[in-house]
Amino acid sequence: MCMDEVRKAAERAKLASLRLQSMSTQVRNSALKEVAISLKRNEAAIVRANQIDLRNGEENSLAMPLLKRLKYDHPKVEESVEQIESLIQQEDPIGRSISKTELDDGLVLDKVTTPIGVVAVIFESRPDALVQISSLCLKSGNAVILKGGSEAKETNSALANAIVEGIMRADEGFKDAVQLMSTREQVRELLDQDDLVDLVIPRGSNQLVRSIQDSTRIPVLGHAAGVCHTYVDKDADVEMAIKVAFDAKCQYPAVCNAMETLLVHENVAKKFLPLMAQRYAEAQVEIRGDTRTRELINAKEATEDDWSAEYNDLILSIKVVSSMEEAVEHINRYGSHHTDAIITRDGETANRFMDTVDSASVLWNCSTRFADGFRYGLGAEVGISTNKTHARGPVGLEGLVIYKYRLSGKGHVVADYAGDGAKEFTHRKIK
């Protein structure tokens, strides 16, 4: 596919998106049904393709965790099919009336949810993401252009073929609604088509997200970093603090919502830190502390870089603070506005913390690890966003939706509402 062809592919995606968004819930759901059927029908080809990728991965000495995530076998096909079936059951996110206002007699304004249009998704490693994101886009009436990691090339190609086969069975005009790109040059070209592509969703490493944010004018939904904090307040229940801070660091340290820095109020540090350090030692967590922390427990010295580091590993920085306000300042300064928690028995302090910490998720007496689309009950997740516009925090289908205003009149003209003796608007909300 040469560069000009990328533009043409995006144009075809735009047309497919216009077709998709004019289709009823039933048609979009039947396309999803056909995708599920097609995945099952093409299982042998998909698994064969995956074995090629796995073999290449082994030959290229891909790390074990990456090889594991690359695997797409019979249980994975079943899981994808189940996810699609549950998505079909979900309420249609588009065509929903957000508000309705009578502007004047016979002039009615309806604010209705619509698809965004064309979504570009750049993801790494997991082939499941291809199926998940394509289905979310179809459900919400968006066309999608995908680019996966080169290590999953064969699997992604087999999956995309199966998906396109399925959607074309529902409607020939959906053919270009799901497209796969294969090279970085194509992605670079695609990110320039800001008149055709409406949203970019990168799913992968911080470097991937940052490089995309830096190279496009299209809105990017996602987060570059997950530097999450837990603050143990002077009025914390120490036992609870130990349990929650342990979970936040150790339950799954490789992910963006795991805690990276623990802040401890000086009044509770002496009692809390030695007990906490013992728990962490059992789990082999490496601790890097500030001076006051190192007076109480064994720890390496934390450098300035540690306060903004996302370890994604069994490493934790700890700082003793003199007040809740100091903790909040530290979080707003060094954090990534992703997810931050307070442990305290004092409801007023908790509220103050949650009001002033400028993050997508602010938590009280629970683990940062809860910040995710599934746990928040959003169904499938598009990603976690640290944006301050459009969608913030864990994002479900609603992140793939915008709205349009539909105004219906009976020949109404603005001239009648201007000047002396003019008509007046009623602006009456309609339930």
Next chain:
Amino acid sequence: MCMDEVRKAAERAKLASLRLQSMSTQVRNSALKEVAISLKRNEAAIVRANQIDLRNGEENSLAMPLLKRLKYDHPKVEESVEQIESLIQQEDPIGRSISKTELDDGLVLDKVTTPIGVVAVIFESRPDALVQISSLCLKSGNAVILKGGSEAKETNSALANAIVEGIMRADEGFKDAVQLMSTREQVRELLDQDDLVDLVIPRGSNQLVRSIQDSTRIPVLGHAAGVCHTYVDKDADVEMAIKVAFDAKCQYPAVCNAMETLLVHENVAKKFLPLMAQRYAEAQVEIRGDTRTRELINAKEATEDDWSAEYNDLILSIKVVSSMEEAVEHINRYGSHHTDAIITRDGETANRFMDTVDSASVLWNCSTRFADGFRYGLGAEVGISTNKTHARGPVGLEGLVIYKYRLSGKGHVVADYAGDGAKEFTHRKIK
């Protein structure tokens, strides 16, 4: 203010925004009250400053309409004060619960509206915009950095001084919540501070909006062009079509929601176009038509450029089409996704048109001129957006708002929900 000072100003705005967003409705409203009082108190100084701008404008041969828009006198002060008072009465856009979910016993998730943070506003000519946007930002808990046109330099400076005097009377910490920049170099520098500034709102010419969109990674809210259409369907009430299409072009041609292209179904063209042309001739509208139009009425020949031209003047391009579908294709191809209308008696055709036209506002049997925040009942308007994310169409206070997730537990940890025999989420919606 040197370049480094722009960064520092943005940092101070960020801190002020964090302070603002932790304040109650009462405090933010009292700041608005103080701004209104301060405007009245400083009226003499403001009007004097405006007279300097007006004199300079005359000396620099500023066009009459621009001079008129530049004027800020006693009635304008009163108008600004009235707008602020009405804004105080409006419901608080922040701290509103969007949805509430029990994730499990004692673990409750609340999705609550919050301010965006720091908003940069670049506007031209009208000094009223400074007062209006600052008040909207204060109401919604955002800090704002403004840059007005050089022709209104003195007025803007006097207005900003009065506003800052007012907000500081409510809370000393609000000092940096409203700031004024004075040079283009400062704006260029400001647009680079994408870690501090969360949203840019340009209000002015297409060139202004485009140049800003092209030079920042910060989300931009607005529209570069307003190429609006009216499509007169074969089943249109001809009398209504004439009335509405006249209003759409002539009621106020200089603005973005005025019609620029009229599309007419071939079955109705012979009857409709000569009558319509007569009305336009009375208003001295210049018509540029395609071949089929020119077979029916007197018109210049439309070139390819005419179909995407925003005249903002008494000029109109007209095209005869063979179907509603052709009209929709034309609109989606040449339009600016701003506002487009259909005139028809057929409800099904109207729905199809409104479903498939990919614009922020889609209208049936009424004038494109209705697409505006005041007429839509949104109260004061931040601007009209043709974005496909965050906010689309006329944008009121809700465009200055995002949300955060607040999760409260009793020591809940994720480990309890993983593996065999794990706890399960309830995900029960709370009304």
